[in-house]
Amino acid sequence: xxxxxxxxxxxxxxxxxxxxxxxxxxxxxxxxxxxxxxxxxxxxxxxxxxxxxxxxxxxxxxxxxxxxxxxxxxxxxxxxxxxxxxxxxxxxxxxxxxxxxxxxxxxxxxxxxxxxxxxxxxxxxxxxxxxxxxxxxxxxxxxxxxxxxxxxxxxxxxxxxxxxxxxxxxxxxxxxxxxxxxxxxxxxxxxxxxxxxxxxxxxxxxxxxxxxxxxxxxxxxxxxxx
Numbered sequence: 001x002x003x004x005x006x007x008x009x010x011x012x013x014x015x016x017x018x019x020x021x022x023x024x025x026x027x028x029x030x031x032x033x034x035x036x037x038x039x040x041x042x043x044x045x046x047x048x049x050x051x052x053x054x055x056x057x058x059x060x061x062x063x064x065x066x067x068x069x070x071x072x073x074x075x076x077x078x079x080x081x082x083x084x085x086x087x088x089x090x091x092x093x094x095x096x097x098x099x100x101x102x103x104x105x106x107x108x109x110x111x112x113x114x115x116x117x118x119x120x121x122x123x124x125x126x127x128x129x130x131x132x133x134x135x136x137x138x139x140x141x142x143x144x145x146x147x148x149x150x151x152x153x154x155x156x157x158x159x160x161x162x163x164x165x166x167x168x169x170x171x172x173x174x175x176x177x178x179x180x181x182x183x184x185x186x187x188x189x190x191x192x193x194x195x196x197x198x199x200x201x202x203x204x205x206x207x208x209x210x211x212x213x214x215x216x217x218x219x220x221x222x223x224x225x226x
Contacts, residue, residue, distance in 0.1 A: 026155030026187040027057060027068035029124045029135045030163060031148050032176035035204030036126040036133050039180045040068050041155070041188065042197040058199045062087050063208045065100055065127030066201050070153040071140060076121040079110055083125075100127045104136035104144050112142035122152045127203045155187030162186045173202065177212070182224050 027040040040057035043050060058068045059080050067083065069076030083103050090098040104125045111119055118140050125136040137145045137152070149167050151160040162183040171179065177200060184198045198221070200212040 025057060025070045025153035026151065026159055026184060027070050027124055027153055028151045028156075028159055028163065028180050028183050028187075029068070029126050029147075029149065030167060030171075030176055030180055031126075031133045031135050031169065032171040032173055033169070034133065034206075035128055035173065035176075035202060036135050037173075037176045037180045037200065037202050038066055038068060038124060038126050038135075039184050039198055039200045041184065042199065053197070056199070058201050058211075060201075060209050061103065061125070061127070062091075062097065064097065064129060064203060065103060065125065066203060066209055067103075067126075068124040068152070069121060070123075071121040072119075075119040076123065079107055079119065079121055079123065082110060083107060097129060099129045099131065100125060100134040100136065101131075101146075103127075104138055104146075107138045108142040108144045111138070111140060124150060124152060127209075128205055133203075151183065151187075153187075155190070158190045159183035159187040173204065177202065178220065178224060181217070181220050185221065185224055 025041060025043070029036060029038040038058055042055050043053060057070070058066055060066050061080065061083055067080055069080065083106060086106060087098040087103060107123060107125065120140055122140055123138045125138060127134060135147050135150065137147055137150050148169060149163050151163065160183070163179060166179045181198065181200065198217055200217055202210045202212065
């Protein structure tokens with residue numbers, strides 16, 4: 001297990017083995033005028049080996065929130081399952097939904113509680129609540145920041161440059177989908193650890209959490225790749 005590996009130079013200096021676990025995948029998110037769009041690729045890697053071509057990295061937390069996982073799958077799944085359970089218990093206990101910020105802060109607490117060891121998961125938490133649309137970056141140290149757009153994973157340097165160039169906070173739902181897909185397509189074309197398809201999720205007030213059908217993703221993919 002990675003928790004038994006030597007962490008060289010103290011708890012904040014990760015060994016080469018741990019750094020290797022953080023490589024691979026691309027997950028993206030961006031806010032638009034009335035919601036958020038989040039996307040992830042479907043390739044899971046183990047070193048240079050493609051372990052899965054059908055990995056699900058974007059997971060529904062509630063009817064109004066989703067999270068993406070990059071890093072170790074098991075650690076990410078554990079964290080996401082904790083949030084799903086806590087959000088439902090909070091709703092039953094208080095008769096009101098847990099806010100997106102609350103989910104991000106809870107993830108931060110869970111991650112920090114493992115120090116000086118680490119849960120190797122980097123997450124995007126996005127959704128919409130009574131305060132509006134939100135997009136949070138939660139890294140494996142437990143740092144939480146709210147962003148208008150962000151990217152994680154090995155393909156993020158390529159993808160974020162595409163998003164940064166075309167982003168506007170007043171974007172429509174359709175433009176936001178096309179921009180996020182353009183970022184993912186760029187990552188797929190330049191990063192070998194990213195590939196095998198794209199999952200796209202939209203969260204807005206009208207529809208809640210909506211996973212874009214594969215046929216629509218494929219159609220837009222072909223259009224944007226021309």
